Amino acid sequence: MAQAQIKAVRSSQVLLVVDDRQENLVAMEALLDEGDWQLRCVSSGEAALQCLLEENVGLVLLDVQMPHMDGFEVARLMRGNPRTRFTPIIFVSAISQTQDAVLEGYATGAVDFMLKPFEPQVLRQKIYSLLDHERHRSDLLQLTQQLDGARAFNASVLDNAAEGIVVVGETGLISFANPAMAQMLNCSVSDLEGTAMLSWLLTPEVACAWGESEFYQAWRRQETYRLHDASLRPRTGDSVPVALSCSPLPRLQKAMVIIALDMSVVRNLHNQLESLAVTDALTGLINRRGFYLAMESALSRSKRSGRCMAVLYLDLDGFKRINDSLGHDAGDQVLRRVGEQLKLSLRPYDTLARMGGDEFTVLIDGLGHPEDAARVAEKLIEQVSVRHSLDGIDFTLGASVGIACFPECGQTVDGLLRAADMAMYEAKRAGRQQYRFFLPAMNGRARSRLMLEEGLRTAIEHDDFRLVYQPQVYLDSGRLRGFEGLLRWEHPVAGTVGPSVFIPLLEETRLINRLGGWIFRQGIQQRSSMTSHFADDLVLSLNVSPVQFGMPQLVDDLRRVLQELHLDPAQLEVEVTESALMQDVEATQEQLRQLRMLGVKVAIDDFGTGYSSLAYLRHFELDTLKIDRLFIANMLDSPRDAAVVSTIIDLGRNLGLEVIAEGVETMAQRDWLVAHQCAIMQGFLVAPGLPAAQAQQFPELLDWSALPLPFSQPPEA
Ligand code: C2E
Ligand code: CA
Numbered sequence: 276m277a278q279a280q281i282k283a284v285r286s287s288q289v290l291l292v293v294d295d296r297q298e299n300l301v302a303m304e305a306l307l308d309e310g311d312w313q314l315r316c317v318s319s320g321e322a323a324l325q326c327l328l329e330e331n332v333g334l335v336l337l338d339v340q341m342p343h344m345d346g347f348e349v350a351r352l353m354r355g356n357p358r359t360r361f362t363p364i365i366f367v368s369a370i371s372q373t374q375d376a377v378l379e380g381y382a383t384g385a386v387d388f389m390l391k392p393f394e395p396q397v398l399r400q401k402i403y404s405l406l407d408h409e410r411h412r413s414d415l416l417q418l419t420q421q422l423d424g425a426r427a428f429n430a431s432v433l434d435n436a437a438e439g440i441v442v443v444g445e446t447g448l449i450s451f452a453n454p455a456m457a458q459m460l461n462c463s464v465s466d467l468e469g470t471a472m473l474s475w476l477l478t479p480e481v482a483c484a485w486g487e488s489e490f491y492q493a494w495r496r497q498e499t500y501r502l503h504d505a506s507l508r509p510r511t512g513d514s515v516p517v518a519l520s521c522s523p524l525p526r527l528q529k530a531m532v533i534i535a536l537d538m539s540v541v542r543n544l545h546n547q548l549e550s551l552a553v554t555d556a557l558t559g560l561i562n563r564r565g566f567y568l569a570m571e572s573a574l575s576r577s578k579r580s581g582r583c584m585a586v587l588y589l590d591l592d593g594f595k596r597i598n599d600s601l602g603h604d605a606g607d608q609v610l611r612r613v614g615e616q617l618k619l620s621l622r623p624y625d626t627l628a629r630m631g632g633d634e635f636t637v638l639i640d641g642l643g644h645p646e647d648a649a650r651v652a653e654k655l656i657e658q659v660s661v662r663h664s665l666d667g668i669d670f671t672l673g674a675s676v677g678i679a680c681f682p683e684c685g686q687t688v689d690g691l692l693r694a695a696d697m698a699m700y701e702a703k704r705a706g707r708q709q710y711r712f713f714l715p716a717m718n719g720r721a722r723s724r725l726m727l728e729e730g731l732r733t734a735i736e737h738d739d740f741r742l743v744y745q746p747q748v749y750l751d752s753g754r755l756r757g758f759e760g761l762l763r764w765e766h767p768v769a770g771t772v773g774p775s776v777f778i779p780l781l782e783e784t785r786l787i788n789r790l791g792g793w794i795f796r797q798g799i800q801q802r803s804s805m806t807s808h809f810a811d812d813l814v815l816s817l818n819v820s821p822v823q824f825g826m827p828q829l830v831d832d833l834r835r836v837l838q839e840l841h842l843d844p845a846q847l848e849v850e851v852t853e854s855a856l857m858q859d860v861e862a863t864q865e866q867l868r869q870l871r872m873l874g875v876k877v878a879i880d881d882f883g884t885g886y887s888s889l890a891y892l893r894h895f896e897l898d899t900l901k902i903d904r905l906f907i908a909n910m911l912d913s914p915r916d917a918a919v920v921s922t923i924i925d926l927g928r929n930l931g932l933e934v935i936a937e938g939v940e941t942m943a944q945r946d947w948l949v950a951h952q953c954a955i956m957q958g959f960l961v962a963p964g965l966p967a968a969q970a971q972q973f974p975e976l977l978d979w980s981a982l983p984l985p986f987s988q989p990p991e992a
């Protein structure tokens with residue numbers, strides 16, 4: 276410290292001189308007045324104590340011999356008071372020079388003894404050094420107090436902080452944790468200390484070692500690393516969403532401080548707000564905004580997958596009347612009830628929303644056919660249009676529905692909603708209680724599809740189907756190879772309906788599964804009853820649709836019926852199209868293997884129209900190729916088609932497969948096939964599909980020369 280500074284500090288210190296004799300005081304004053312201190316002179320013990328209380332006394336020169344209260348007493352009292360406990364005292368005495376008195380003086384806390392008369396220079400030196408000492412002591416005391424205060428303050432900040440705070444060493448172990456962190460992790464502070472920081476982290480999942488983690492890497496760069504959406508893994512209970520910040524401590528500490536801010540409340544609030552924003556408070560369904568969001572994501576899905584989707588806009592008929600006559604509370608109840616009823620007629624993954632008022636919307640995603648939306652609309656209208664009863668009052672409601680399909684009626688959310696809304700008005704205008712498509716053409720298509728589907732359901736119930744049998748004949752010898760069973764629908768009004776009209780719909784609606792079993796049973800029964808008329812190797816071919824072929828229990832079903840009706844499996848052939856085989860190549864191989872094990876033959880139907888891949892011909896276990904009838908129809912005029920036919924014939928021969936030409940209608944076609952060594956034919960030239968009774972009459976050996984052939988059907992014009 277600079278001399279001037281020391282002087283300034285010293286001069287603030289008080290030197291107290293206590294002596295009962297005035298002349299002594301005057302002498303002391305004269306002696307000590309010139310020092311770097313402030314001199315106080317008092318003449319009694321009491322006055323000394325008073326001064327000690329009032330001022331910051333750095334040193335006391337204390338006369339021992341005083342009336343009332345002697346120096347020893349004053350010293351004792353000073354030592355008893357924390358304020359003056361350490362204040363240095365120099366006893367000044369003339370008389371009590373005895374050894375005992377000196378000892379007593381030290382015992383009461385004196386730091387020194389001066390006996391009168393004394394050397395002024397010595398006294399001054401002593402005073403200086405004791406005042407310095409005292410000043411250092413009080414500085415130190417002050418510093419300690421400040422430090423204690425600061426430490427207590429820091430500790431209380433850490434203890435009371437709501438955020439979790441941990442200090443993590445450079446090896447990734449926690450060296451300090453505050454109570455808030457322990458609370459977040461459902462454990463005590465001591466459970467945390469010494470454990471790996473990463474072990475308490477749920478997300479982000481840190482797969483790598485600590486040294487490669489972002490925490491460590493940022494620390495190495497002396498940067499703060501922040502993570503807004505992390506979550507902690509408490510010892511018990513759910514994860515805790517947190518925001519983390521990890522800041523390096525000064526280099527020497529080789530550690531970082533991580534602060535975790537509990538985000539549970541914020542995130543819950545956020546979620547709540549989100550769901551509030553998309554929920555209709557009255558019905559609990561999603562609202563207009565929610566529906567827009569759902570449509571947007573469905574739309575982008577549909578654009579990617581190319582599947583169609585439909586938006587239905589439903590408006591209640593007669594709701595206003597109820598609201599006006601029964602009041603708004605009743606109206607609210609009705610809307611809630613309608614919401615629930617509508618939900619009942621939808622699949623769980625359809626989206627139902629209330630757009631406001633008495634308007635609801637439905638999003639049907641992934642429709643096979645746009646017209647299928649009509650069925651949903653019908654169900655919705657039916658659900659709503661029942662007798663309702665509220666507070667003892669009966670009333671009926673109705674609904675009008677507008678339908679817009681993607682992609683036909685619009686490519687955007689707004690466009691589709693507008694189209695559906697317009698279609699809904701059209702439905703209202705047309706007399707309510709009905710649905711309308713935005714595109715008028717769809718109305719007719721949807722109606723006929725619905726009617727057809729309805730008709731098929733009844734036909735299955737009423738058993739209105741039958742099989743006809745088309746003969747297959749060896750071209751060279753004219754010998755009968757077998758029959759292909761073909762499905763017919765005997766419609767009570769329309770008459771006989773061919774399968775191309777209804778098979779696709781049966782497939783789509785999966786009704787084919789119900790009919791498929793019937794076809795097997797019917798066909799196999801028929802083949803059994805032919806046993807007495809025909810040779811044992813006569814084959815009955817049955818068509819198996821792609822849906823049926825994809826069913827794992829196909830072979831089991833076949834086996835059961837074959838056993839039940841005592842038919843040799845070798846007398847049965849199933850016809851499968853190329854596309855059915857290619858649905859799932861592995862499953863196909865397995866299905867074919869099982870059919871082979873059962874002993875049933877397999878033919879590829881309509882060969883040449885699909886992939887016609889040589890690769891699968893090698894991999895699949897097959898028996899027969901059936902050349903599609905389009906090639907046969909054109910082969911005499913088109914060299915390309917002729918080339919396809921002869922190639923298939925060669926292919927079959929090389930692979931050891933039987934080849935059947937389908938749709939042969941003329942002798943010219945037959946002769947061409949003979950010339951090209953095709954083995955078998957099927958077609959109107961020989962016979963169309965024949966009712967069972969006629970098929971029984973079919974000759975086992977056909978005489979090609981005896982024209983016209985007995986069952987041949989002249990080609991259609
Ligand atoms: P497909 O398997 O190719 O059946 C041959 C079709 O060609 C039959 O039509 C048959 O009547 C017709 N046809 C046969 N010879 C000639 C001919 O010389 N000229 C012409 N123009 N046509 C001929 P159909 O009975 O209308 O059957 C159509 C398709 O329906 C069948 O094609 C088959 O894919 C499917 N189908 C028929 N019956 C069944 C069945 O029981 N189950 C399944 N899943 N599908 C069936
Ligand atoms: Ca066929």
Ligand code: CA
Pocket residue numbers: 880881901903904937
């Ligand atoms: Ca065919």
